[in-house]
Amino acid sequence: MSTPVFQPLYRQIKALLTQGLISGEWGPGDAIPSEMELAARFGVSQGTARKAIDELAAENILMRRQGKGTFVATHSENVVKLRFLRLVSVDGSKETLYNKLLSCERATASASIARMLEIKSGSAVIEIKRLLLFSNKPLILDRIILPANAFKGVNAERIEQFNGSMYRIYESLLGIRMVRAEERLAAIGADTETAEALNLKPGTPLLSIERVSYTYGDKPMEWRLGLCLTDDHHYMNHLE
Amino acid sequence: MSTPVFQPLYRQIKALLTQGLISGEWGPGDAIPSEMELAARFGVSQGTARKAIDELAAENILMRRQGKGTFVATHSENVVKLRFLRLVSVDGSKETLYNKLLSCERATASASIARMLEIKSGSAVIEIKRLLLFSNKPLILDRIILPANAFKGVNAERIEQFNGSMYRIYESLLGIRMVRAEERLAAIGADTETAEALNLKPGTPLLSIERVSYTYGDKPMEWRLGLCLTDDHHYMNHLE
DNA sequence: GAGTGGTCTAGACCACCAA
DNA sequence: TGGTGGTCTAGACCACTCA
Numbered sequence: 001m002s003t004p005v006f007q008p009l010y011r012q013i014k015a016l017l018t019q020g021l022i023s024g025e026w027g028p029g030d031a032i033p034s035e036m037e038l039a040a041r042f043g044v045s046q047g048t049a050r051k052a053i054d055e056l057a058a059e060n061i062l063m064r065r066q067g068k069g070t071f072v073a074t075h076s077e078n079v080v081k082l083r084f085l086r087l088v089s090v091d092g093s094k095e096t097l098y099n100k101l102l103s104c105e106r107a108t109a110s111a112s113i114a115r116m117l118e119i120k121s122g123s124a125v126i127e128i129k130r131l132l133l134f135s136n137k138p139l140i141l142d143r144i145i146l147p148a149n150a151f152k153g154v155n156a157e158r159i160e161q162f163n164g165s166m167y168r169i170y171e172s173l174l175g176i177r178m179v180r181a182e183e184r185l186a187a188i189g190a191d192t193e194t195a196e197a198l199n200l201k202p203g204t205p206l207l208s209i210e211r212v213s214y215t216y217g218d219k220p221m222e223w224r225l226g227l228c229l230t231d232d233h234h235y236m237n238h239l240e
Numbered sequence: 241m242s243t244p245v246f247q248p249l250y251r252q253i254k255a256l257l258t259q260g261l262i263s264g265e266w267g268p269g270d271a272i273p274s275e276m277e278l279a280a281r282f283g284v285s286q287g288t289a290r291k292a293i294d295e296l297a298a299e300n301i302l303m304r305r306q307g308k309g310t311f312v313a314t315h316s317e318n319v320v321k322l323r324f325l326r327l328v329s330v331d332g333s334k335e336t337l338y339n340k341l342l343s344c345e346r347a348t349a350s351a352s353i354a355r356m357l358e359i360k361s362g363s364a365v366i367e368i369k370r371l372l373l374f375s376n377k378p379l380i381l382d383r384i385i386l387p388a389n390a391f392k393g394v395n396a397e398r399i400e401q402f403n404g405s406m407y408r409i410y411e412s413l414l415g416i417r418m419v420r421a422e423e424r425l426a427a428i429g430a431d432t433e434t435a436e437a438l439n440l441k442p443g444t445p446l447l448s449i450e451r452v453s454y455t456y457g458d459k460p461m462e463w464r465l466g467l468c469l470t471d472d473h474h475y476m477n478h479l480e
Numbered sequence: 481g482a483g484t485g486g487t488c489t490a491g492a493c494c495a496c497c498a499a
Numbered sequence: 500t501g502g503t504g505g506t507c508t509a510g511a512c513c514a515c516t517c518a
Contacts (some may be wrong), residue, residue, distance in 0.1 A: 008486075009487075034502075046489090065504080067503055068498085068504080070504075118505060138504085181479040182478055182479070183476070183479060184477075185476075186447060186449075186474050186478055188470075189428070205427040207425065210474075230425075230427050233426075234450075236423070236424055238422055239323075239324050239420060240419070248506060248507090275485070276483095285508045285511085287507070291506085304485065305488065305516090306484075306514065308485080311483060
């Protein structure tokens with residue numbers, strides 16, 4: 001019928017830990033119990049509990065700190081801030097990043113958006129448009145779509161308050177943490193609306209970045225389309 | 241002065257294994273000794289040898305096969321073929337891939353290429369130009385540059401013989417295996433030469449993919465620039 | 481059945497951190 | 500000094516492969 005359910009012990013422990021993260025037993029930034037405590041709670045050896053934590057740490061879902069404990073990862077740490085933003089300047093200079101909100105409105109999900117977010121076509125969504133400025137130069141026109149029922153409380157004031165760091169809003173306001181994302185990249189020519197927003201000529205080549213972000217349990221929660229001017233910036237990727 | 245040299249045992253074992261890979265003691269596709277043998281050879285427990293192998297397997301440098309042994313990874317397996325090619329068709333269809341060699345000539349390294357390949361500016365290189373056709377449609381114009389001294393024997397006949405699978409050529413002919421790569425993506429407009437090769441109008445937006453590939457020990461060995469038409473294809477990326 | 485990797489245990493000691 | 504994660508060991512048993 002379906003896949004066999006034999007799972008090594010440490011994977012079952014991992015699933016239990018993930019369940020605790022989904023249920024909110026431990027929120028972003030919290031410490032989870034020590035390896036010994038978890039081993040005792042689940043009736044396994046410390047080594048087995050450790051291996052479950054190992055995998056979650058490798059997926060950037062947990063963070064270990066020697067001597068202190070193991071913590072639920074968060075997008076607010078300096079180390080991992082902008083973890084999903086791969087754009088770097090060609091000359092390697094550091095840059096200030098500024099977020100200019102264009103709009104934040106309620107709308108309904110199109111068929112294609114609904115499919116990607118695994119919600120019903122036509123259901124309520126929040127649609128955000130914004131401009132990202134690197135060192136005061138507008139580089140990215142972003143369009144973000146969120147299922148409205150899960151993201152109550154996301155509005156223009158909140159976005160301003162967090163200076164556009166969406167993932168931190170989701171974490172702080174709603175306890176929703178994005179753990180992975182899938183992106184599709186393509187080169188397109190700027191349409192008139194985009195050209196105006198980015199102060200370009202229509203037809204200018206732009207990097208189109210379409211992203212679906214997932215929370216625990218592979219649940220898609222956010223759809224995003226970024227249109228980027230890549231004259232002085234590159235999208236960096238490491239392949240292994 | 242520099243970084244402290246205290247390394248856990250298993251990392252030292254890992255370094256020794258990497259050394260064996262660099263020296264060619266085990267070539268692509270070969271089996272390395274079993275965990276017990278390695279443990280005995282290096283005077284550690286099986287668990288420690290295992291942990292060293294674990295890390296190399298996580299980096300796709302070794303491949304474990306339960307019941308059979310541990311093998312040096314290769315680009316010739318079906319599972320990992322085209323591991324570095326992220327382009328997928330929008331509609332998800334399977335495609336035939338054909339390689340059309342345009343030229344394969346000796347040249348000298350420009351300053352920027354030399355810097356990226358960590359060779360002397362002006363030293364001899366091999367420059368390859370080719371067209372990649374997906375389902376008979378030309379989609380990518382590739383320019384590949386290799387340091388000539390390390391890649392003796394790479395020529396037009398060999399490339400035809402391997403149907404353009406460059407990484408398999410490097411492995412089979414020279415025992416050089418690429419273990420990771422760094423890519424920089426940008427959107428550009430097609431210049432006249434590229435437009436002609438891909439049968440497009442000049443200025444058509446193309447995805448520019450610049451790649452440096454590295455072999456064991458983080459040594460850069462290949463530079464590549466691919467210009468891709470992304471009308472029906474996307475570059476897929478998974479972020480964690 | 482012999483040999484390989486995969487899991488699990490129990491216990492030891494080390495390195496780091498905070499009070 | 501006590502608690503945490505990090506390393507290492509020795510031994511057991513399981514799952515898979517192949518002759």
